[in-house]
Amino acid sequence: MQKNKIIILALTAFIGGMFSHSQLYARIQPPVAELPLQMKSIQFGKASWYSRHDPGINKRTANNEIFNDQALTAAMWNVPFHQLVKVTNLDNGKSVIVRVNDRGPHKRFVRKGRAIDLSRQAFIQIASPREGLINVQIELL
Numbered sequence: 001m002q003k004n005k006i007i008i009l010a011l012t013a014f015i016g017g018m019f020s021h022s023q024l025y026a027r028i029q030p031p032v033a034e035l036p037l038q039m040k041s042i043q044f045g046k047a048s049w050y051s052r053h054d055p056g057i058n059k060r061t062a063n064n065e066i067f068n069d070q071a072l073t074a075a076m077w078n079v080p081f082h083q084l085v086k087v088t089n090l091d092n093g094k095s096v097i098v099r100v101n102d103r104g105p106h107k108r109f110v111r112k113g114r115a116i117d118l119s120r121q122a123f124i125q126i127a128s129p130r131e132g133l134i135n136v137q138i139e140l141l
Contacts, residue, residue: 045115047087047136048105049123050075061102068119072096075104075117076138084141087116089126089134096125097141 051069052059061067063081074085079100088095096118104117115138120129127134 041140043115043138044090045136045138046113046133047089047116047118047123047138048109048114048133049118049120049129050104051120063101065101067102070121071119072098072122072125073101073119074098074122075102076100076115077103077110079140085116086139086141087118087122087126088137088139090137091135092127094126096122098122 052067059067061073062075074087076083076085079085081101083100084097085100086095086097098118102117105114114133116136123129126136
């Protein structure tokens with residue numbers, strides 16, 4: 001009997017935690033409809049790349065597609081899924097058009113100026129993967 005009470009208490013705490021987490025996440029992440037009107041169509045920042053071989057990379061993207069590092073896709077915050085974005089390497093002038101299908105870079109990197117994570121294939125179109133980080137112009141199409 002005591003074991004059943006403990007199980008019920010643990011399940012109640014778990015379910016309550018799930019609901020509070022989802023409510024907290026909803027407050028942190030504004031819905032796409034609430035994007036700021038002053039969002040510029042051109043931004044500057046740093047771009048990095050990610051691959052399915054990197055540690056911690058999920059099999060699926062934030063919009064539930066299977067992640068394909070050979071596709072011309074990107075991860076970016078506060079941009080609607082399927083938004084086309086032109087990313088230009090400011091050092092060599094090369095550019096690539098990608099589709100946003102994931103969220104990122106991690107917030108700690110955003111605070112340091114990183115604006116977009118490109119799939120490995122997209123990054124290769126405009127720079128060598130050995131560079132890791134590049135200065136870019138991002139234009140929402």
